[in-house]
Amino acid sequence: MTRPDPTTSVLTGSAGTPVLEVDDLHVEFRTRSGVVNAVNGISYSLAEGQTLAILGESGSGKSVSAQAIMGILDSPPAVITGGGILFEGRDLLTQSPEEQRKVRGPGISMIFQDALSSLNPVYSVGYQIGEMFRAHRGTSKRDAKKHAVELMDRVRIPGAASRVDDFPHQFSGGMRQRVMIAMAIALDPRVLIADEPTTALDVTVQAQVMDLLKDLQRDTGMGLVLITHDLGVVNEVADDVAVMYAGRIVERGTVDDVFGNPAHPYTEGLMNSVPQVEAKGGRLQPIVGQPPNLAAIPSGCPFHPRCARRRLGADAAPGRECATDVPPLRLVVPGREAACHYSEEVLGV
Numbered sequence: 323m324t325r326p327d328p329t330t331s332v333l334t335g336s337a338g339t340p341v342l343e344v345d346d347l348h349v350e351f352r353t354r355s356g357v358v359n360a361v362n363g364i365s366y367s368l369a370e371g372q373t374l375a376i377l378g379e380s381g382s383g384k385s386v387s388a389q390a391i392m393g394i395l396d397s398p399p400a401v402i403t404g405g406g407i408l409f410e411g412r413d414l415l416t417q418s419p420e421e422q423r424k425v426r427g428p429g430i431s432m433i434f435q436d437a438l439s440s441l442n443p444v445y446s447v448g449y450q451i452g453e454m455f456r457a458h459r460g461t462s463k464r465d466a467k468k469h470a471v472e473l474m475d476r477v478r479i480p481g482a483a484s485r486v487d488d489f490p491h492q493f494s495g496g497m498r499q500r501v502m503i504a505m506a507i508a509l510d511p512r513v514l515i516a517d518e519p520t521t522a523l524d525v526t527v528q529a530q531v532m533d534l535l536k537d538l539q540r541d542t543g544m545g546l547v548l549i550t551h552d553l554g555v556v557n558e559v560a561d562d563v564a565v566m567y568a569g570r571i572v573e574r575g576t577v578d579d580v581f582g583n584p585a586h587p588y589t590e591g592l593m594n595s596v597p598q599v600e601a602k603g604g605r606l607q608p609i610v611g612q613p614p615n616l617a618a619i620p621s622g623c624p625f626h627p628r629c630a631r632r633r634l635g636a637d638a639a640p641g642r643e644c645a646t647d648v649p650p651l652r653l654v655v656p657g658r659e660a661a662c663h664y665s666e667e668v669l670g671v
């Protein structure tokens with residue numbers, strides 16, 4: 323297996339030793355109507371304290387890749403067909419289910435895309451937060467409740483001690499999201515994957531929740547993988563960004579570099595579709611053409627049916643025909659990788 327070299331990976335940068343490495347991960351869904359190629363060889367590494375945003379339109383494989391890391395894929399029909407998921411240098415995919423359980427939870431934790439609906443309505447929030455300690459550490463009921471109050475304080479739920487026995491429906495959306503964050507950080511994970519953590523919230527509350535996540539990250543040094551459609555959130559909080567298309571990473575680098583001067587026509591399209599990336603709530607607008615059908619991904623460059631820069635037939639350079647030659651993710655300029663045959667032209671270098 324080829325592992326990302328921590329000294330050269332653009333996503334590790336100066337942040338230090340990787341805590342999480344995803345290496346050439348492949349996931350497919352074997353359904354009655356055919357094979358859906360949801361994740362097609364993605365690789366990245368994340369260091370302590372680093373925030374990596376994963377950006378891409380709906381159906382590009384963001385959540386499926388996160389679920390693969392967490393070991394919670396819907397399987398069957400999902401199958402991990404290749405690659406590695408290394409936590410602190412050890413490949414989870416070669417470990418027993420028992421060993422994997424010990425890492426996931428305490429080591430890598432996740433806030434789910436549908437977090438607001440995933441609290442159990444019949445248990446108090448304190449009970450649900452406390453469950454993390456009871457289940458993973460065998461903590462007594464009394465101590466678990468004490469820890470739950472401390473965590474509710476940490477995620478800034480006002481009056482934590484008096485609200486610990488309240489039920490989810492007694493909390494606002496923003497406060498319920500804080501409860502989910504409390505559960506996710508309960509065991510002090512080294513990596514937190516946040517899948518669209520603010521999508522269901524209004525803009526002011528979104529900003530508060532993102533501030534909270536950043537503060538927690540500063541306190542604990544955890545690495546943060548932030549999955550989002552929201553260019554404004556990426557711009558504000560992430561160090562690095564990986565842009566996904568059709569289950570692949572098509573561009574990655576620092577947020578400043580990628581947003582400032584994209585190297586892939588798909589990223590370029592995203593930037594052009596949002597005039598003010600800095601504006602809060604700047605969201606991905608549809609780019610001309612249909613998102614790819616992952617059961618029948620286009621040949622060559624998967625983006626070619628929608629790409630204004632594509633070169634076909636005799637117009638293409640040898641070995642760089644957009645409809646037939648697959649562009650590998652490659653280093654285009656220092657610190658920047660892109661999967662386009664013509665990235666130098668896109669960048670203007």
Ligand SMILES: Nc1ncnc2c1ncn2[C@@H]1O[C@H](COP(=O)(O)OP(=O)(O)OP(=O)(O)O)[C@@H](O)[C@H]1O
Pocket residue numbers: 351353358360378379380381382383384385386387396399435616
């Ligand atoms: N249970 C399933 N059976 C078959 N295909 C699935 C299943 N779950 C996901 N997929 C496929 O995997 C693709 C990637 O899904 P994923 O949930 O990762 O998208 P996403 O990038 O997170 O999108 P969104 O932004 O809408 O959350 C989907 O387009 C879908 O085709």
Ligand code: SF4
Pocket residue numbers: 586587588623624625626627629630631632633644649661662663664665
């Ligand atoms: S390889 Fe060709 S089709 Fe793909 S993004 Fe680059 S120019 Fe467009």
Ligand SMILES: [Mg+2]
Pocket residue numbers: 384385386435517
């Ligand atoms: Mg998703």
